Structure formats: structure tokens, C-alpha cells
Amino acid sequence: MVIDFNGKLAVVTGAAGGIGIVCAKTLLESGAKVAVVDANEEATKQAVESLKAVGEVKGYVVDLSNPDSIAPLVTKIREEMGEISVLVQAAGLLRGKPGLEVTPDDWNLMLNVNARGLFFMMQQVVAQSMQNIGGGSIVNFASMAGIRGMHPPMCSAHYSASKGAVVATTMQGAVEWASLGVRVNAVAPGGVLTPAMQKMGFPPEVVEPVPLKKLSDPQDIANAVTFLSSDAAAMITGQTLIVDGGSSVVGY
Numbered sequence: 001m002v003i004d005f006n007g008k009l010a011v012v013t014g015a016a017g018g019i020g021i022v023c024a025k026t027l028l029e030s031g032a033k034v035a036v037v038d039a040n041e042e043a044t045k046q047a048v049e050s051l052k053a054v055g056e057v058k059g060y061v062v063d064l065s066n067p068d069s070i071a072p073l074v075t076k077i078r079e080e081m082g083e084i085s086v087l088v089q090a091a092g093l094l095r096g097k098p099g100l101e102v103t104p105d106d107w108n109l110m111l112n113v114n115a116r117g118l119f120f121m122m123q124q125v126v127a128q129s130m131q132n133i134g135g136g137s138i139v140n141f142a143s144m145a146g147i148r149g150m151h152p153p154m155c156s157a158h159y160s161a162s163k164g165a166v167v168a169t170t171m172q173g174a175v176e177w178a179s180l181g182v183r184v185n186a187v188a189p190g191g192v193l194t195p196a197m198q199k200m201g202f203p204p205e206v207v208e209p210v211p212l213k214k215l216s217d218p219q220d221i222a223n224a225v226t227f228l229s230s231d232a233a234a235m236i237t238g239q240t241l242i243v244d245g246g247s248s249v250v251g252y
Contacts, residue, residue, distance in 0.1 A: 003230040005032035009082050014091030016043035022218040023088050026226050028055035035077045039063045064091055064117035074124040084129040086229045087138045089118050099157040107158045114162035119169050135181020137229045142166040142186040142240050167240050174238030183237040185228045190244025191215040210245040
């Protein structure tokens with residue numbers, strides 16, 4: 001099996017760091033052009049600079065929690081880089097907090113970024129680009145927190161709700177846009193050793209239930225994303241691929 005994105009443009013949100021930048025690099029290595037989208041201007045500049053040696057890449061700074069910014073962003077990317085064949089949505093917030101402490105502002109911010117921004121990005125990419133080129137592939141970032149309950153501070157009610165929304169939106173998008181040739185899938189990582197998560201710290205009880213006895217590396221997630229984005233996954237749509245070392249299948 002050869003995965004080749006030669007001549008295709010991939011848009012990766014949240015691509016200035018964490019899992020997102022690894023996804024961008026892996027897609028570049030597979031032949032894609034990549035638009036790096038992130039809210040952090042300085043981090044975006046640094047990411048683009050670090051990725052230039054790998055392939056054609058351009059950075060775009062935007063706050064995806066503002067729905068009015070999304071349509072102009074997609075238009076600009078198309079004008080500057082071409083039609084969009086792949087959309088990877090790694091942008092998101094993770095702010096653990098006990099449910100009794102979550103405020104309406106906490107809730108709204110989390111849902112605005114992780115769910116609302118994700119949907120309207122999908123909508124605009126399909127409307128402006130994918131439906132005009134015969135289709136494309138969208139891979140959203142869900143989480144195990146959107147599939148089952150998890151203990152704070154690693155996760156929280158508003159985070160879990162936002163990721164559950166991603167799972168549902170992924171299925172609905174797959175059904176609605178299949179006739180346009182658009183596939184929509186998601187990945188649901190378990191614990192991943194990103195710099196941000198390493199700062200939070202993983203207690204031993206997080207690793208112990210994992211059958212493989214380790215947490216994922218960002219590259220593990222990027223590999224899954226690249227597969228789902230590619231023609232090798234041509235008959236896969238509406239699915240959420242769990243990448244958690246098997247922890248979700250462990251019983252008592």
C-alpha cells in the first residue's frame with residue numbers, strides 16, 4: 001500500500017504544535033501541500049519555518065471560535081494554494097476542571113472551539129471546494145472523552161460534551177456529503193505524549209490499564225490521520241478510529 005498525496009492540498013487546523021504539526025509534517029512527507037492554520041501567530045510562523053524543508057507549506061492565523069472568520073479563511077486558502085482535497089481538524093481546547101466548577105463561559109468557549117468551529121470549517125471547505133472537485137477527505141479530532149466518561153483533571157464535562165459532538169457531527173457529515181464524494185471520519189486518541197500533556201503529568205493509573213503499557217506518541221495519531229485521509233481508506237466514512245493502545249476494550 002502506497003499513500004501518495006502528490007498534487008493535493010491538505011488544510012490542517014491546530015497545526016502550529018502538538019499533534020497538529022506532526023500531522024502536517026506527515027502529510028507533507030506523503031506529497032501533499034499543506035496549509036497550516038492556527039490561532040497563535042508566532043507559533044504558526046515557527047511551524048511554517050520548520051516545515052519548509054519538507055514541502056510546500058503556508059501559514060494562516062485565525063481564531064476558529066469566531067464563525068465569521070471561517071469562510072474568508074477558506075476563500076483565502078483556495079486563492080493562494082488551490083482547491084482543498086484534505087481537511088484535518090486538530091485544533092481544540094483541553095482544559096480539565098471538575099464539573100461542579102465549570103462556568104457558562106467555560107462551556108461556551110470549549111464548545112465554540114471544539115464543536116462549532118469544527119463544524120463550520122467542514123461546512124465551508126465542502127461548500128467552497130470539495131463539492132466542486134468531486135470530493136475529498138475530512139478527519140476530525142474526537143477523543144476517548146467523547147465516547148466514555150473520564151476522571152478530572154485530565155478531562156471534564158464541557159470537554160467531553162464537545163468531543164461527543166465531534167463524533168456525532170462526523171457521522172452526520174459522512175451521511176450528508178457522501179453523494180458529493182466527501183468522506184468524513186474522526187480519530188479518538190487516548191493518552192498522547194504531547195508537550196502540553198506532559199506538563200499536566202500522567203499518573204501511573206493512566207498508563208496501567210493500557211494493554212500495550214504505553215501512551216501514544218503524536219506520530220501514532222498522525223499515521224492514523226494520514227491513512228484515513230488517503231485513498232487507502234476509500235471505503236471508510238462516518239467512523240471514529242480509536243487510537244488508545246487498547247485501553248477502551250479492557251473489561252473488569
